[in-house]
Amino acid sequence: MSVIEAHDLRKAFGTTVAVDGIDLRVEEGHILGLIGPNGAGKTTALNAILGLTPYQGELKVLGRDPWAEREQLMRDVCFIADVAVLPRWMRVSQALEYMVGVHPRFDRKKAEAFLAKTAITHNSKVRELSKGMVVQLHLALVMAIDAKLLVLDEPTLGLDILFRKQFYDSLLNDYFDGSRTIIVTTHQVEEVQHVLTDLMFIHHGRIVLKCSMEEFEARYAEVMVKPEQLAAARALKPIYERQVFGRSLLLFDQVDRQQLGALGEVRTPSIADLFVAVMGNHAGGAQGAAR
Amino acid sequence: MNTESNVLRESALDSESVAAASAPQTRPFYWSVRRELWENRWIFVGQLAVAGVFIVGFLFNMTRWLDNMRGLSTTNPAKYWDTVSLPYNIGAGALMGALILMTIFYSSDALYGERRDRSILFWKSLPVSDLTTVLAKASIPLVILPLLTFAFTIALHLVMLLLSSIVLPLSGMSVASLWKELGIFQMWGMLLYHILLAHVLWPFPVYCWLILVSGWARRAPLLWAALPVVAIGGLEKLVFRTSHFAAMVGNRLIGSGAPTDVTTGEMFPTGPMTHLTPLRYLSAPSLWIGLVVAAVFLGLAIRLRRYRDPV
Numbered sequence: 001m002s003v004i005e006a007h008d009l010r011k012a013f014g015t016t017v018a019v020d021g022i023d024l025r026v027e028e029g030h031i032l033g034l035i036g037p038n039g040a041g042k043t044t045a046l047n048a049i050l051g052l053t054p055y056q057g058e059l060k061v062l063g064r065d066p067w068a069e070r071e072q073l074m075r076d077v078c079f080i081a082d083v084a085v086l087p088r089w090m091r092v093s094q095a096l097e098y099m100v101g102v103h104p105r106f107d108r109k110k111a112e113a114f115l116a117k118t119a120i121t122h123n124s125k126v127r128e129l130s131k132g133m134v135v136q137l138h139l140a141l142v143m144a145i146d147a148k149l150l151v152l153d154e155p156t157l158g159l160d161i162l163f164r165k166q167f168y169d170s171l172l173n174d175y176f177d178g179s180r181t182i183i184v185t186t187h188q189v190e191e192v193q194h195v196l197t198d199l200m201f202i203h204h205g206r207i208v209l210k211c212s213m214e215e216f217e218a219r220y221a222e223v224m225v226k227p228e229q230l231a232a233a234r235a236l237k238p239i240y241e242r243q244v245f246g247r248s249l250l251l252f253d254q255v256d257r258q259q260l261g262a263l264g265e266v267r268t269p270s271i272a273d274l275f276v277a278v279m280g281n282h283a284g285g286a287q288g289a290a291r
Numbered sequence: 292m293n294t295e296s297n298v299l300r301e302s303a304l305d306s307e308s309v310a311a312a313s314a315p316q317t318r319p320f321y322w323s324v325r326r327e328l329w330e331n332r333w334i335f336v337g338q339l340a341v342a343g344v345f346i347v348g349f350l351f352n353m354t355r356w357l358d359n360m361r362g363l364s365t366t367n368p369a370k371y372w373d374t375v376s377l378p379y380n381i382g383a384g385a386l387m388g389a390l391i392l393m394t395i396f397y398s399s400d401a402l403y404g405e406r407r408d409r410s411i412l413f414w415k416s417l418p419v420s421d422l423t424t425v426l427a428k429a430s431i432p433l434v435i436l437p438l439l440t441f442a443f444t445i446a447l448h449l450v451m452l453l454l455s456s457i458v459l460p461l462s463g464m465s466v467a468s469l470w471k472e473l474g475i476f477q478m479w480g481m482l483l484y485h486i487l488l489a490h491v492l493w494p495f496p497v498y499c500w501l502i503l504v505s506g507w508a509r510r511a512p513l514l515w516a517a518l519p520v521v522a523i524g525g526l527e528k529l530v531f532r533t534s535h536f537a538a539m540v541g542n543r544l545i546g547s548g549a550p551t552d553v554t555t556g557e558m559f560p561t562g563p564m565t566h567l568t569p570l571r572y573l574s575a576p577s578l579w580i581g582l583v584v585a586a587v588f589l590g591l592a593i594r595l596r597r598y599r600d601p602v
Contacts, residue, residue, distance in 0.1 A: 074418040081412035089330050101322035102419050
């Protein structure tokens with residue numbers, strides 16, 4: 001059974017179409033990065049998956065209809081919808097107690113073990129913690145849930161680089177075990193590149209690119225073309241071209257690597273570079289995402 | 292406090308049963324109420340503050356009260372009761388006033404606060420239904436706050452009785468007749484009756500209306516809740532030159548006009564001449580219409596919470 005199966009998923013707010021007919025299938029054990037400019041429909045799509053918003057089209061998450069069965073679904077799905085959604089008045093000890101009280105798959109010992117690695121004390125209130133610590137606390141709560149699907153929507157927004165790095169490290173080392181599934185959206189694309197198994201670009205509510213990371217590495221190549229080879233390189237129809245320090249960087253899709261090797265130095269592009277290339281026509285929106 | 296010790300006992304029992312069973316038992320409703328109490332500690336603090344201020348006022352007015360008492364004899368029990376019970380009734384009234392204000396404040400923030408601080412996204416990430424959440428929130432004005440007020444009233448009265456029992460003999464008056472004529476246990480019984488019927492069931496549709504609007508408004512839920520009342524009241528005034536609607540809402544809110552008892556010219560519903568009329572109250576259509584309206588408001592609030600995003 002696929003973890004998520006969507007067919008012609010749509011959602012409009014008045015006349016604004018946020019999600020415009022998405023077909024999606026996410027299998028167990030994958031870590032999918034959902035990348036798109038602001039307002040691309042990422043959060044709306046995730047909200048539909050999490051049962052937070054009604055939608056048109058077919059959508060099954062772990063075999064359930066998320067809008068009709070949110071409560072049951074949340075036993076197997078957990079999410080960090082945004083940084084700083086933990087109630088500010090709550091004490092860490094109360095959060096732990098509450099989770100034990102309402103969540104059948106919450107393991108308090110696990111959460112406490114995660115928290116022991118941080119500077120968070122049981123008696124502190126959320127409002128007394130720094131932004132980074134609130135995210136650590138939320139991650140500790142979420143990782144202690146034996147869930148099948150974890151959804152992270154901009155989980156590291158506004159955190160410094162140490163916390164961001166730590167966040168993905170603990171996610172991979174302490175949580176991901178190959179049978180869980182994770183969906184993550186972020187603007188810090190470089191930091192998740194090594195984490196993902198699958199990649200999806202979304203723009204104007206539509207999927208503009210979907211591939212596994214192996215396909216990504218096999219398909220796309222970036223070449224720093226020697227000036228005398230530029231005309232030959234352009235003849236191979238690069239999907240994007242940019243200038244760095246006076247050298248031309250050309251991005252190719254499904255062009256033989258040996259052929260490219262003759263033109264200059266070949267390397268796998270970063271997700272950010274591919275994103276800029278794919279969103280090329282919409283430079284304004286793309287810049288935010290590629291930062 | 293009674294509710295507190297129950298909570299402790301229950302949680303102790305709960306952890307035992309969890310250890311015994313292999314699959315952990317979850318109790319979403321119980322924990323949803325707990326989290327309301329954690330979040331809204333001011334409901335304890337508020338009652339405590341009102342009771343504390345009242346005791347200070349009682350001490351300051353002690354001499355005047357003693358002067359009034361001195362001229363009394365127990366041969367006129369009604370007059371004696373009026374004078375003796377006055378501070379006790381005013382104290383209970385002050386806590387009931389606090390109850391009304393706190394209920395209004397709580398209800399109009401119930402489904403708004405979690406959207407304002409975005410924590411609704413955390414609550415909704417857990418396997419707790421909107422039904423459970425809204426009912427847990429409604430149980431605060433329906434059960435927790437009134438019982439809390441009753442408990443605080445008893446505590447306040449006990450402190451006042453203690454103080455009176457010290458001061459009266461010093462002024463050469465009988466403590467025994469105070470205890471005998473005051474009939475404190477009967478008074479408490481009538482207070483509980485009055486609180487539950489006049490300040491819980493009777494105004495419940497108003498509180499549910501506040502809860503509903505708190506789930507809808509993007510800002511200032513209390514103002515939004517008042518707006519239709521003012522509008523309908525104003526329209527009625529313009530068209531019919533009457534003000535039944537505003538009076539009805541106002542009466543419900545302050546707990547007056549409920550057919551709970553017949554007081555023959557007494558100021559307080561705890562007097563010895565008050566006849567409780569629970570049957571008349573329970574058979575009053577206005578009560579049941581009110582409760583049906585309350586249920587509709589709550590049903591809409593549950594539905595609304597499914598759709599609402601943070602503000």
